[in-house]
Amino acid sequence: MKITDVDTLLLNSPGRKWTIVRVFTDEGLIGLGEATYSNKEPLVVAAIEHMKCELIGEDPARIEYLWHKIYRPSSVGGIWRMAGPVAMSALAGIDLALWDLKGKVANLPLVELLGGRFRKRVPLYTHFHGATPEEAAACALRKAAEGFTALKSGTRARSFDLYAEDGRPEETAAFFAAVREAVGPQVELLVDCHGRFTVANAIRLARALEPYRLYAFEDPVAPEDLSAYPKVRRGTSIPIMGSERLNTKTQFRQLFELDGVDIAQPDLMYAGGITEVQKIAAIADTFHVPVSIHSSKGPIGIVAAGHLMAAIPNAAPMEFMSGIPWRDDILQKPLQIEAGCLVLPEGPGIGLELDLEGVERHRWRVGDPR
Numbered sequence: 001m002k003i004t005d006v007d008t009l010l011l012n013s014p015g016r017k018w019t020i021v022r023v024f025t026d027e028g029l030i031g032l033g034e035a036t037y038s039n040k041e042p043l044v045v046a047a048i049e050h051m052k053c054e055l056i057g058e059d060p061a062r063i064e065y066l067w068h069k070i071y072r073p074s075s076v077g078g079i080w081r082m083a084g085p086v087a088m089s090a091l092a093g094i095d096l097a098l099w100d101l102k103g104k105v106a107n108l109p110l111v112e113l114l115g116g117r118f119r120k121r122v123p124l125y126t127h128f129h130g131a132t133p134e135e136a137a138a139c140a141l142r143k144a145a146e147g148f149t150a151l152k153s154g155t156r157a158r159s160f161d162l163y164a165e166d167g168r169p170e171e172t173a174a175f176f177a178a179v180r181e182a183v184g185p186q187v188e189l190l191v192d193c194h195g196r197f198t199v200a201n202a203i204r205l206a207r208a209l210e211p212y213r214l215y216a217f218e219d220p221v222a223p224e225d226l227s228a229y230p231k232v233r234r235g236t237s238i239p240i241m242g243s244e245r246l247n248t249k250t251q252f253r254q255l256f257e258l259d260g261v262d263i264a265q266p267d268l269m270y271a272g273g274i275t276e277v278q279k280i281a282a283i284a285d286t287f288h289v290p291v292s293i294h295s296s297k298g299p300i301g302i303v304a305a306g307h308l309m310a311a312i313p314n315a316a317p318m319e320f321m322s323g324i325p326w327r328d329d330i331l332q333k334p335l336q337i338e339a340g341c342l343v344l345p346e347g348p349g350i351g352l353e354l355d356l357e358g359v360e361r362h363r364w365r366v367g368d369p370r
Contacts, residue, residue, distance in 0.1 A: 002026045003060050006052035008045045011298065012364035013324060017041040018298030021048060021093030023101060025060060031101035032350060034301035035093025036269055037085055042366050047090035054078055063098045067275045083247045085270045095273025096304050103349030110350055114278065114311035121341035122306045124320040125150030125190060133178035140179045144187050148340040150215060150317045152190035155205065166201040167193065169208035180212040188215035195219045199231045206236035216241035216263055229260030241265050244294035249279045256287040263316050267294040268305045281312045292316040299327055299335055304350050306342045329358035
């Protein structure tokens with residue numbers, strides 16, 4: 001079997017353009033991947049177009065070789081170790097599609113190629129929102145009623161001014177107090193800081209939230225300063241989670257060596273796909289750190305991440321973006337979410353196939369309104 005072409009489809013989802021990658025072969029099989037990098041999707045599409053010249057005529061079964069061919073020695077279409085979220089997202093989309101092809105050839109679900117099922121279902125967390133503590137509590141109650149046992153929201157920060165923004169500790173705490181009272185002690189709560197704060201302000205915010213027994217304090221500081229993470233970690237009892245913005249196993253290994261996080265949060269797109277994130281999970285396991293894949297993308301990325309999460313021993317609840325009613329329109333079979341868990345499809349590879357009529361209804365092309 002040989003690769004004959006690679007293309008992309010962009011779908012107009014809220015806040016991002018789901019970037020579906022298709023790898024075509026001379027035997028008629030098509031591998032599906034995803035390369036969504038929020039608000040940078042046209043750049044990723046251009047990178048995939050640039051990289052595909054490294055793939056035409058290659059055997060798609062040689063996943064590790066092709067990953068490294070693009071990442072290391074390429075001087076035409078690859079990265080040459082210049083890892084960043086655009087290039088790594090492009091590489092991830094190709095990587096996921098190759099894994100999907102391998103599963104289709106073997107007639108096995110992807111999880112079986114990754115070591116087999118460690119767990120039957122993948123626990124998820126989703127998000128609550130509201131303009132007031134009361135609205136946030138009501139939203140959290142609705143999500144809990146849907147079966148989710150872990151819920152996340154942001155802080156009350158209003159800017160990305162690193163030095164002025166402190167997340168409004170008292171205001172943020174009031175929201176989490178209302179939600180904790182509403183959902184009770186059995187629902188885990190997480191807060192996402194989006195890398196906005198200095199170490200001192202992150203610690204002040206965390207201490208204001210400590211009475212509400214949070215499961216995780218996500219990305220409190222700028223991700224490029226790995227040494228800041230352990231400083232925050234030493235300053236609070238809330239477990240620190242991060243960082244979706246790192247792009248390689250080496251960066252994560254350095255973060256673990258610094259004792260920077262209690263929960264690792266690689267993004268399957270930004271960190272180069274299953275081939276790289278599987279290694280990140282293995283390195284995390286050597287530090288006794290669980291992994292919660294950052295998964296705010298489309299259904300192919302969600303389910304691909306679910307296959308990996310189902311196979312590793314050190315899995316924490318995985319992110320899931322609910323509230324997109326037309327998500328299943330682009331699929332031949334809908335995603336299965338039951339009791340706050342992702343149920344993996346039984347089909348080969350990732351287990352999803354596109355409904356091309358649904359894809360066309362939600363298609364976005366360069367030049368369309370954003």
